[in-house]
Amino acid sequence: MNFDRMKDKLEILADAAKYDVSCSSSGGKRKNNGGLGDSSASGICHTYTEDGRCVSLLKILLTNHCIYDCIYCVSRKSNDIKRAAFTVEEVVDLTISFYRRNYIEGLFLSSGIFKDADTTMERLVRVAKKLRNEHNFNGYIHLKSIPGASDILMQEAALYADRLSVNLEIPTESGLKLLAPDKNREDMLQPMRIVQKGIQQYKDEKKIIKSVPKFAPAGQSTQMIVGATNENDLQIIKVADHFYQNYGMKRVYYSGYIPVTVDNRLPAITAEVPVLRENRLYQSDWLMRFYGFKADEILDSNMPFLDLEVDPKLSWALRHLDQFPVNLQTADYKMILRIPGIGVKTAMKIVSSRRFQILNIDNLKKLGAAVNRAKYFIDFSYGNPFLKHLTDLNLRKLIIGGSQSKFQNQFSQQLTLF
Amino acid sequence: MTTLLYDGSFDGLLTAIFEVFEYKYNDVEIRNRERFQQENTFAEIHEVVTQNEKSDRVLKKLETSIEKSGIKQLLMVFLSELPESEQLIFSAIKQSIKNPNDNILQNFADDDILQISKICKSVSRERHRMTAFVRFEKMKDDIYFAKIDPDFDVLPLIRKHFKDRYADQKWMIYDLRRHYGLFYDLQNCEFFYPDEKLNLNQYKEKFHDEEKKYQTLWQSYFTKTNIKERKNTKLHIQHVPKRYWKYLTEKYNS
Numbered sequence: 001m002n003f004d005r006m007k008d009k010l011e012i013l014a015d016a017a018k019y020d021v022s023c024s025s026s027g028g029k030r031k032n033n034g035g036l037g038d039s040s041a042s043g044i045c046h047t048y049t050e051d052g053r054c055v056s057l058l059k060i061l062l063t064n065h066c067i068y069d070c071i072y073c074v075s076r077k078s079n080d081i082k083r084a085a086f087t088v089e090e091v092v093d094l095t096i097s098f099y100r101r102n103y104i105e106g107l108f109l110s111s112g113i114f115k116d117a118d119t120t121m122e123r124l125v126r127v128a129k130k131l132r133n134e135h136n137f138n139g140y141i142h143l144k145s146i147p148g149a150s151d152i153l154m155q156e157a158a159l160y161a162d163r164l165s166v167n168l169e170i171p172t173e174s175g176l177k178l179l180a181p182d183k184n185r186e187d188m189l190q191p192m193r194i195v196q197k198g199i200q201q202y203k204d205e206k207k208i209i210k211s212v213p214k215f216a217p218a219g220q221s222t223q224m225i226v227g228a229t230n231e232n233d234l235q236i237i238k239v240a241d242h243f244y245q246n247y248g249m250k251r252v253y254y255s256g257y258i259p260v261t262v263d264n265r266l267p268a269i270t271a272e273v274p275v276l277r278e279n280r281l282y283q284s285d286w287l288m289r290f291y292g293f294k295a296d297e298i299l300d301s302n303m304p305f306l307d308l309e310v311d312p313k314l315s316w317a318l319r320h321l322d323q324f325p326v327n328l329q330t331a332d333y334k335m336i337l338r339i340p341g342i343g344v345k346t347a348m349k350i351v352s353s354r355r356f357q358i359l360n361i362d363n364l365k366k367l368g369a370a371v372n373r374a375k376y377f378i379d380f381s382y383g384n385p386f387l388k389h390l391t392d393l394n395l396r397k398l399i400i401g402g403s404q405s406k407f408q409n410q411f412s413q414q415l416t417l418f
Numbered sequence: 419m420t421t422l423l424y425d426g427s428f429d430g431l432l433t434a435i436f437e438v439f440e441y442k443y444n445d446v447e448i449r450n451r452e453r454f455q456q457e458n459t460f461a462e463i464h465e466v467v468t469q470n471e472k473s474d475r476v477l478k479k480l481e482t483s484i485e486k487s488g489i490k491q492l493l494m495v496f497l498s499e500l501p502e503s504e505q506l507i508f509s510a511i512k513q514s515i516k517n518p519n520d521n522i523l524q525n526f527a528d529d530d531i532l533q534i535s536k537i538c539k540s541v542s543r544e545r546h547r548m549t550a551f552v553r554f555e556k557m558k559d560d561i562y563f564a565k566i567d568p569d570f571d572v573l574p575l576i577r578k579h580f581k582d583r584y585a586d587q588k589w590m591i592y593d594l595r596r597h598y599g600l601f602y603d604l605q606n607c608e609f610f611y612p613d614e615k616l617n618l619n620q621y622k623e624k625f626h627d628e629e630k631k632y633q634t635l636w637q638s639y640f641t642k643t644n645i646k647e648r649k650n651t652k653l654h655i656q657h658v659p660k661r662y663w664k665y666l667t668e669k670y671n672s
Contacts, residue, residue, distance in 0.1 A: 003631050007638055014642040034585050044550045045657070047668055049644035052653025059643060097632050100562060100587055101554045103667070136586070258647050273647055349526050356525040363527045 035136025066112030106140030
């Protein structure tokens with residue numbers, strides 16, 4: 001191994017891969033049979049970068065040579081940057097050596113498209129195959145599905161990888177045409193369909209035969225860039241919902257657009273990363289996945305953008321005051337989940353503790369609820385003085401005033417000089 | 419009041435609790451003999467001799483009410499080494515014997531139970547952090563070595579995790595604070611208790627030839643995978659508290 005050359009490549013190809021948001025290493029089910037590594041249902045974040053993002057996988061590109069010219073992407077062919085490419089052996093060696101030192105849970109391998117889609121996909125599959133077959137590696141492997149790759153290659157990829165993903169990148173088709181003229185939506189969807197079909201088939205066969213080879217056990221995910229084109233939040237969560245419902249996606253990631261280039265089709269290079277909008281989108285995503293909300297409950301055509309000032313659950317509650325107050329002793333779990341300030345864990349603790357005794361506001365605080373918000377929406381059997389505000393026009397202001405938001409300074413009316 | 423002194427083991431604590439019922443003591447406190455200094459001169463001292471038959475009987479009884487997962491929670495409270503841990507475990511066992519048909523660990527409205535659930539959360543967070551933050555360094559003799567300094571005594575809780583994961587390499591994890599470790603030699607995975615503290619002054623000289631290179635590669639990867647435009651130091655430190663930095667390869671230069 002030429003160490004200096006290796007270090008160079010790693011720096012270039014890690015730098016080019018960093019915009020992919022997914023870091024998940026959960027959902028794998030591989031057991032170790034005397035070899036190296038395992039992957040379990042819950043992932044592990046081995047460290048966090050200075051931007052606060054989790055590092056659980058070695059996230060790199062095989063190469064940043066690319067035949068496409070997508071304007072939002074740093075690796076586009078017209079961009080004047082240093083290019084590099086790993087050999088299959090180099091990626092395998094890095095993965096194994098990092099894994100043995102407990103730096104990572106596995107590998108996330110993506111690539112610029114060199115030559116054509118199939119050549120690229122074949123090379124990615126070869127890395128995964130070598131890790132599994134020659135090194136008895138049972139850690140987590142996430143491969144990028146290359147748009148346009150043939151069905152056979154996708155099926156082979158799913159035999160070795162735990163997760164596969166295709167990034168939609170731009171939520172709307174018109175946006176994609178504008179910013180990535182060489183790509184089409186259909187090429188992205190086909191690999192997803194093949195993998196989804198395979199996963200379903202695996203599940204069906206598993207019921208009859210015990211030893212069916214694993215097929216992408218951690219499922220598929222995708223990613224959308226937010227704020228590069230002029231799509232609204234309703235469109236975004238509708239697309240996400242569509243992929244959760246019809247493609248069995250495990251995760252949809254949202255990535256606030258980071259200005260990488262000057263082009264009149266894109267936001268200015270000085271534009272700020274829309275982190276708050278991204279945060280609200282993730283909150284909506286959680287509401288759909290864990291809180292039983294439907295996409296059209298969160299937003300509708302009269303209100304196509306998420307409220308930036310309050311979180312989407314509180315925003316829903318404020319628009320549906322007729323559903324409150326909720327009685328903690330008798331309400332069903334689903335409704336308790338909808339009370340602002342109560343999360344999944346607290347809701348489960350409430351349902352479990354209320355069998356033993358009648359809960360009061362003090363219990364609620366200790367169980368982990370954000371009482372400063374929840375108190376306006378709950379009917380305690382001994383009465384609740386805060387309920388009188390439920391019909392108050394200023395309820396929204398009252399709640400915002402009583403809580404601390406990490407985004408508060410973005411809404412401050414006061415001018416700050418420094 | 420009677421003070422029961424036990425030997426500091428989990429079995430010892432369970433034996434002590436068994437004897438509280440056996441001798442029908444009313445007003446008791448249970449203390450670790452090694453950490454005990456008599457404050458109450460009127461307390462009567464009862465020396466507990468650890469007996470596995472007695473601790474097993476307590477465990478069997480508990481299994482019918484709070485189940486194996488509940489016993490694990492009590493073990494986690496024990497491993498927290500907090501001064502109130504004995505009293506909390508005793509309280510939970512008392513409640514469970516009183517209500518044999520309920521899993522009393524689910525009654526979070528009881529202060530002791532809530533306390534137990536909070537301690538379990540802290541201990542399992544620390545356990546999880548150790549599965550994440552352990553950094554092995556390859557030594558000349560091909561052993562992958564890691565040192566840890568966890569807030570709670572979580573080494574027994576991570577044994578299975580590392581044993582399952584690193585089956586084809588020799589490894590050792592050493593707890594600097596409690597002076598004991600785990601060693602896997604490709605066959606067995608056992609605890610070891612050295613008579614003297616391991617001398618780690620010059621251990622870097624015993625690194626395998628390739629070790630420094632991979633550490634450097636990891637450090638450059640860590641720097642390059644960061645997005646500067648999104649810098650968020652507060653969040654970074656919240657996830658990787660500073661007290662762990664000294665053992666993290668990627669943080670050596672910070």
